[in-house]
Amino acid sequence: MLHSDEDKSNVVQLPEGVTPFIHITQNEFLGRKHKKLKEDDIAICECKYDASDPESACVERCLNVITNTECTPGYCQCGATCRNQRFQKCEYAKTKLFRTEGRGWGLLADENIKAGQFIIEYCGEVISSEEAKKRSQAYEAHGLKDAYIISLDANHFIDATRKGSFARFINHSCWPNCETRKWTVLGETRVGIFAKQDISIGMELAYNYNFEWYGGATVQCLCGAANCSIFLGAKSQGFQKYNHVWEDGDVRYTVEEVPLYDSAEDDSLPVISGTSGGNEQTKILNDSEGSTLKLEPSNTTCKSFNIGSGSTPKKKAQRLPKRKVKSSSRKQVNDGDFAKLFASKEAREEVIMYEGLKNEATSKLNSVYEEIRPTIEEHGRDNQDSVPTSVAEMWIEAHCSKYKADFDLCFSVIKNVMYPRPATYTTAAGPSEGGAGPQTTNAEPKLSEGGVK
Secondary structure, eight states: OOBTTSOOSSSOOOOTTSOOOEEOSSOEESSSOOOOOOGGGOOOOOOOOBTTBGGGTTSTTOHHHHTTBOOOTTTOTTGGGOOOOTTTTTOOOOEEEEEOSSSOEEEEESSOBOTTOEEEEOOOEEEEHHHHHHHHHHHHHTTOOEEEEEESSSSEEEEOSSEEOGGGGOEEOSSOSEEEEEEEETTEEEEEEEESSOBOTTOBOEEOOOOBOOSSSOOBOOOOOTTOOSBTTTTSHHHHHHHOOEEETTEEEOGGGOOOOOOTTSOOOOOOOOOOOOSSOOOOOOOOOSEEEEEEEOTTSOEEEEEEEOOOOOSOOOOOOOOOOOOOOOOOOOGGGSGGGOSOHHHHHHHHHHHHHHHHHHHHHHHHHHHHHHHHHHHTSOOGGGSOHHHHHHHHHHHHHHHHHHHHHHHHHHHHHHSOOOOOOOOEEOOBTTBOOEEOOOSOOOEETTEEO
C-alpha cells in the first residue's frame, strides 16, 4: 500500500484499481494566480519561543491559531520553531490508502492520531461555481458518477477529480471521527481535515459530508453507523420536503402511510421534519428519470457535487389531509400587560420604557435580517462567506442589542416584583375650617385596574 507522506511529486504510483489522478499538495487556481499578501494585511502574532516552554511556539494560545490563520514565514517571532505553518509545510499525519468492503477506496490512519490534530489538506483545482457546474455535467456525460468537488466559499469550489490530494479518498460517515475546517494561509482560504477524537492506527478516516439533496436519484448511505440516516442527504430540507418522511419510534413512513387520528380529544401526531438512524428503509416518492446536479456541503460549509441519475422532482410532496386539531389552552403573555401589574407609577413607567427599548431592538434586528435575506435565500443556507463583513457586524450588534433589551425588561419586572415600591397617595387642595391651603387627604387610596389613584 502507498503511504500518502512518502511521495510529494505530482504523479504517484497508485494501487491497482484506483483511477489515475495527479497528486498535488497545494491548490491550483484556474484563471488566476495565488494572492500576493500585502504586508499591511499580514496577521502577526505575539508569540515568542521559549526553549523551556514548548507550548510557546505558536500553538493553542497563539492569536493566529485561535483565528484559524497560519503564521507568515519571516514575520513570526518564533522563526523556524513556529508550529503554526502546517498547511505550508505539509505536516500531514501518516495515512494509508486501502480498499473498503463495498465502499470503494478509503483512507486509514497509519499512526495514532490525537484529537484536534491536522491530518491532511483537501487539495484540488480552485474553480468558479459556473465552472463547477460545467465540469460536473461533463463528468456525468463521461460516465463518472462521483466527482470530488467541494465548496471553498460562496463563489468558488475545489475540484479534486483530476488533480488533488489523498483527502479525496476519505469516505462519509454519519458518525465521523474527522471534520473539515477552513484556514487562512497566506491570504488564501484552504480546507483541512482534522481529527474530532483520538484515532488509533488502522482505523478508517471519515467525516460527515452533510450531503444536500436537490432531487433526482437517492444514494444509500453505507457507513454502517448506529445513527446512520440510511440515505445521503436524508436530513437536508429538500429530501424531507419531497419525500416527507415521518417516523414513530423505530417505524418510518412516507406521507401516504402516516396514520391519522380523528378523535377530537387527542392531539394530532406531529410531523417530524428530521430523520435519524435506523434499520428500516424509507420509501421514496420519485417517479422521474434523467440526471441532475447534487450539492453536498461538509460541516464547515464545504459542498460536494455528486452525480447520479434522476431529475429534479417536478411534483410537490403530498400534504396531509386537513383534520381537526385540539387547540392548546396555554395562553400567551403580552409584554404590554406587565406594567399594569404594579401599583407604583415609577415602576410602571420603568417597565414601559424597557418595553419600548425591546420593541426598538426587535425592529432593528428584523431590519438587518431583511437586508441579508436575499443572500440567504440565494445560497439556501446561512453562509457567513456570502455576507459582507459590515452586514455581519450589524447583525451581531443587532442581536446583542436585542438580548440586552430582553434582559433589561425581565430584570426590571423581576426587580419590581421582588422589591415593590410603595404606592403613591393622592393630594387634594381645598380650604379647611381654619383657613385655605393644600392638605393631604386621609382617605385610603383608591385602586383601579391600572394601579393606585
